[in-house]
Structure formats: structure tokens, C-alpha cells
Amino acid sequence: MSALIAAATPTTTWYMVLAAVLFGIGTVGVLVRRNPLVMFMCIELMLNAVNLSFVALAKRLGDIGGQTTVFFVMVVAAAEVVVGLGIIVSIMRKRPGANVDDISALKG
Amino acid sequence: MELVVFVFAAAMILVGGLGVVLRSHPVHAALSLILTLFGVAVIFVSQEAHFLAAVQVIVYAGAIVVLFLFVIMLLGVDRTEDIKTEPFKIQRPLAVIVGLGVIGLVTAAVITSRDVVATRGAGIAEPAMTDPDSNIRQLSRSVFGDYVVAFEVTSVLLVVAVVGTVLLTRKVKPTSKESQ
Numbered sequence: 001m002s003a004l005i006a007a008a009t010p011t012t013t014w015y016m017v018l019a020a021v022l023f024g025i026g027t028v029g030v031l032v033r034r035n036p037l038v039m040f041m042c043i044e045l046m047l048n049a050v051n052l053s054f055v056a057l058a059k060r061l062g063d064i065g066g067q068t069t070v071f072f073v074m075v076v077a078a079a080e081v082v083v084g085l086g087i088i089v090s091i092m093r094k095r096p097g098a099n100v101d102d103i104s105a106l107k108g
Numbered sequence: 109m110e111l112v113v114f115v116f117a118a119a120m121i122l123v124g125g126l127g128v129v130l131r132s133h134p135v136h137a138a139l140s141l142i143l144t145l146f147g148v149a150v151i152f153v154s155q156e157a158h159f160l161a162a163v164q165v166i167v168y169a170g171a172i173v174v175l176f177l178f179v180i181m182l183l184g185v186d187r188t189e190d191i192k193t194e195p196f197k198i199q200r201p202l203a204v205i206v207g208l209g210v211i212g213l214v215t216a217a218v219i220t221s222r223d224v225v226a227t228r229g230a231g232i233a234e235p236a237m238t239d240p241d242s243n244i245r246q247l248s249r250s251v252f253g254d255y256v257v258a259f260e261v262t263s264v265l266l267v268v269a270v271v272g273t274v275l276l277t278r279k280v281k282p283t284s285k286e287s288q
Contacts, residue, residue: 018151067159067247
């Protein structure tokens with residue numbers, strides 16, 4: 001049993017498959033949920049899945065560029081969350097408890 | 109040993125991810141998101157991305173999720189919402205099919221390109237990330253050397269985001285010129 005555990009070292013493929021599953025979960029969340037805040041969280045899940053595969057490939061290929069990309073993805077994700085939450089706050093002030101179906105017409 | 113770390117981190121990530129999608133209370137979804145982010149940070153450490161693991165915990169779990177929770181509390185949507193009713197009957201089955209399709213296609217692509225990754229990895233001469241301190245040194249050389257233009261553009265992006273958010277969320281005074 002211990003020999004089996006020692007033999008089964010996770011390869012890069014495992015990490016990539018884990019990232020794919022996390023990305024799929026995020027996709028389903030964006031498509032299914034109606035609360036804009038929860039949809040935002042699902043977008044964060046998808047961004048994290050991509051970061052995961054970048055870091056795994058950076059280790060595998062011995063190239064630091066993958067980690068640099070993850071750094072920039074994190075910065076852009078932070079800016080995106082700030083702007084997105086600002087939009088959600090300004091919408092929710094006018095219509096408390098709105099979900100994304102209520103604001104599909106873009107008419108203020 | 110790496111297997112144990114991988115299994116635990118993967119369990120954290122998947123349980124947290126499913127929690128974000130399935131929990132009907134937004135605060136519970138945000139806390140599940142923290143679980144996922146910590147799992148990703150654990151995998152970052154095991155993949156020798158130490159600086160990114162620290163940034164993941166500080167920026168994502170520390171700042172972004174707190175921002176989410178702050179907005180949830182501010183807007184007063186911290187109550188259980190009804191996720192049983194679905195206006196479009198076909199949407200949920202279609203969404204699950206799309207999600208499984210994405211997972212299946214990406215997994216198939218990863219598994220078929222396994223050999224390509226292996227050969228390219230062998231082709232890079234310099235073995236990176238061997239010295240424990242080298243990760244942050246290499247990352248800083250990359251960010252402030254090769255990608256310094258992108259780094260500067262990032263600062264512009266952050267300023268634009270801050271100014272835009274302030275403009276979006278401030279209340280327009282009724283005595284301003286625009287309303288006359």
C-alpha cells in the first residue's frame with residue numbers, strides 16, 4: 001500500500017485535469033446562478049482554474065513566465081472585482097434584490 | 109507525500125467549488141470560495157510558486173473575498189435565496205451538459221497532449237526553481253525585466269479601475285449642473 005502511494009506521484013496531467021474540473025464547476029455556476037454576486041464568485045473560480053494550470057505548467061516546463069502570467073491575472077482579477085462590485089452596488093441601490101434577469105434590458 | 113498533498117488540496121478545491129455553486133446563501137458561497145482559494149494556494153506551494161501562494165492568500169482570500177462579504181452585507185442580500193425555482197426549465201440541464209462538455213474536452217486535450225508537454229519540458233536546458241529562494245528572485249527578474257512594460261500598464265489599469273469605481277458608485281447631488 002505504501003509502495004503504491006509512493007509510486008503514484010501526481011504528474012502535471014493530474015493538475016491540469018483538476019484545473020479543468022474546477023473550470024467546469026465555475027462554468028456551470030455562471031450559467032445556473034441568478035445572483036450577480038455569486039456569478040462573480042464563479043468567475044473567480046474559473047480564473048483560479050486557469051492560474052492552477054499556468055503554475056503547474058511553469059513547474060513542468062521550468063519556465064518562470066507561467067508564474068509571471070499568474071501574477072498579472074491576479075492583478076487584473078482584483079481590478080475586475082472592484083469594477084464589477086461597483087456596478088453591482090450602483091444597480092442594487094436602484095433595485096434592491098435584483099437578479100440578473102431583472103437587469104437584462106440595460107435600461108437603467 | 110506529494111500525492112497526499114494533492115489529494116487533500118484537490119478535495120478542498122472541489123468541495124469549495126461545489127459549495128460556491130450549490131449553496132443558496134451568498135455568505136456560505138463566499139466562505140466556500142475561501143476554501144477553494146486556500147486549496148489553490150496549497151497547490152501553488154507544492155508546485156514551488158511560493159510568492160504566488162502568499163499573494164493568493166493575501167489578495168484573494170484576504171482582500172477580494174472580504175470585499176465580496178462587505179458588498180453582500182452592504183446590500184443586505186445575506187439571506188437564503190430560493191434556488192429551487194428556475195424560470196427556464198431547460199437551462200439547468202443545458203448548463204450541466206455544457207460544464208461536463210468543457211471538462212471532458214479539456215481533459216481529453218490534456219491527456220492527448222501529455223507527451224508534447226513532456227518533450228518540451230525536457231528541451232529547456234536551465235532547470236528553474238531549485239534553490240528555495242530562487243522563486244521570488246526569478247519572478248521579480250521576470251516581472252521587472254522582461255515584462256516591465258506590462259507591469260507599468262497594470263498600474264494604469266488599477267488607476268482606471270479605482271477612478272471608474274468611484275464615479276460609478278458616488279451619488280450625484282441633485283443640485284449639480286446636470287440635473288438643471
